[in-house]
Amino acid sequence: QAALEPAEPSWGPTGGDKLFPVRRISPNRMKFTLGLGSRAWRVSWERATEAGASPGAGSGALRGGALRVSSPRLAHALPLCLSGGGGARALPDCSGPSPRRSGARQLVGSGAMEQTYGEVNQLGGVFVNGRPLPNAIRLRIVELAQLGIRPCDISRQLRVSHGCVSKILARYNETGSILPGAIGGSKPRVTTPNVVKHIRDYKQGDPGIFAWEIRDRLLADGVCDKYNVPSVSSISRILRNKIGSLAQPGPYEASKQPPPQPALPYNHIYQYPYPSPVSPTGAKMGSHPGVPGSAGHVSIPRSWPSAHSVSNILGIRTFMEQTGQSWCLL
DNA sequence: ACCGTTACGGTTGAT
DNA sequence: AGATCAACCGTAACG
Numbered sequence: 388q389a390a391l392e393p394a395e396p397s398w399g400p401t402g403g404d405k406l407f408p409v410r411r412i413s414p415n416r417m418k419f420t421l422g423l424g425s426r427a428w429r430v431s432w433e434r435a436t437e438a439g440a441s442p443g444a445g446s447g448a449l450r451g452g453a454l455r456v457s458s459p460r461l462a463h464a465l466p467l468c469l470s471g472g473g474g475a476r477a478l479p480d481c482s483g484p485s486p487r488r489s490g491a492r493q494l495v496g497s498g499a500m501e502q503t504y505g506e507v508n509q510l511g512g513v514f515v516n517g518r519p520l521p522n523a524i525r526l527r528i529v530e531l532a533q534l535g536i537r538p539c540d541i542s543r544q545l546r547v548s549h550g551c552v553s554k555i556l557a558r559y560n561e562t563g564s565i566l567p568g569a570i571g572g573s574k575p576r577v578t579t580p581n582v583v584k585h586i587r588d589y590k591q592g593d594p595g596i597f598a599w600e601i602r603d604r605l606l607a608d609g610v611c612d613k614y615n616v617p618s619v620s621s622i623s624r625i626l627r628n629k630i631g632s633l634a635q636p637g638p639y640e641a642s643k644q645p646p647p648q649p650a651l652p653y654n655h656i657y658q659y660p661y662p663s664p665v666s667p668t669g670a671k672m673g674s675h676p677g678v679p680g681s682a683g684h685v686s687i688p689r690s691w692p693s694a695h696s697v698s699n700i701l702g703i704r705t706f707m708e709q710t711g712q713s714w715c716l717l
Numbered sequence: 718a719c720c721g722t723t724a725c726g727g728t729t730g731a732t
Numbered sequence: 733a734g735a736t737c738a739a740c741c742g743t744a745a746c747g
Binding site for chain 1: 723
C-alpha cells in the first residue's frame with residue numbers, strides 16, 4: 388500500500404476538456420515517485436500486473452511470467468519492458484520513462500536519484516502516461532473479452548480505463564493484433580529518386596501536365612501505389628524545387644546512390660504471430676482472422692521487426708522456433 | 718450502467 | 733546536441 392502513496396501528489400490540472408476549460412485531476416489519479424532501487428516500485432507494478440495477469444487463475448502463461456519483475460535493479464533497467472530485444476524501431480511496450488525527456492522528472496539529490504514511474508488511475512490501476520499498457524495486460528483484456536466478460540467488467544477487473552479497454556478491443560477486432568502502434572519516428576519519404584525521375588519524365592513529355600495528372604500517372608504506371616503516392620502538393624513542390632527548369636538532372640539523383648527503400652511499406656501490418664488463433668493460455672481467440680497466413684489483414688499502420696512479436700515479447704515459443712526455423716516478416 | 722469518442726498531457730524516434 | 737514534428741499512448745470526461 389505504501390507503494391501507492393504518492394511522495395508528492397500531483398493535484399494540478401491535467402488539461403482541459405470539451406466543456407470544462409480546466410479538468411481537475413481525480414484525487415485517485417496521482418503520480419508517485421519512488422527512489423531507485425526501492426522495493427516499492429516492484430510491489431506497485433506487481434499489484435498492477437496481478438490485476439491483469441492473475442485473477443481467474445487459468446492464465447498460466449501470464450502468471451508470474453514475463454511481466455513479473457522480481458529484482459528492483461532489474462526493474463530499474465527495464466521498468467515495464469517485456470523484452471530486451473533490439474531493433475530499429477522502438478519497442479512500444481517499454482514503458483519506462485526515457486532518460487531524454489523524463490530527465491526533468493529525475494531528481495538527483497543527496498546521492499539518491501528519484502524517478503517518477505507512473506500514475507494511478509481512478510480505478511487504482513498503475514499506468515505510465517504516454518506509454519502503452521504492458522502486453523500482458525493487453526492480452527488479458529482480449530482474453531477476457533473472448534470469454535464473454537463485458538468490457539466494463541474487464542475495465543474494473545484489470546483497473547484499466549474503459550476507454551482503453553474499448554480501444555484495445557476495437558483494434559484487436561479490426562486487426563487481430565493486441566499490440567500498440569509504433570510510437571515515434573517519421574514516415575518514409577515517398578518522393579524517392581525514382582519517383583522524382585518519373586515526375587520529371589512526365590513533365591518533360593508534357594510540360595503542361597498538371598500535378599494531379601502526374602499523380603494519376605504515377606499510380607497508373609505502378610510507380611507508386613495508393614499508400615505511397617506523393618500528394619499533389621508534394622508533386623508541385625518537386626516540380627518547383629527539384630525539376631524547375633527541366634534542363635539538368637537535379638543533384639538529387641545525379642550521382643547519388645538512392646537511399647534504400649524502407650523494407651516495409653508504411654502501412655505494413657503487424658500480425659499477431661500466433662500459429663493458430665489460440666492464445667498462449669489456451670483460450671480460444673475467437674474466429675478472428677488476424678493470425679499469420681490471413682492475407683489482406685492490413686490495418687495497423689507501421690510495424691516492428693519480428694523480434695518484437697508478442698510471442699517473443701512474452702517469451703512464448705513460436706511455431707517457427709519450435710520447428711527450428713527463423714522467421715521474418717520481411 | 719454502459720460504451721464510443723475525444724481533448725489532453727505525455728513519450729518516442731526520425732528528421 | 734538539441735529542436736521540431738508527427739506518430740502513438742492511456743486517462744478522464746462527455747454524450
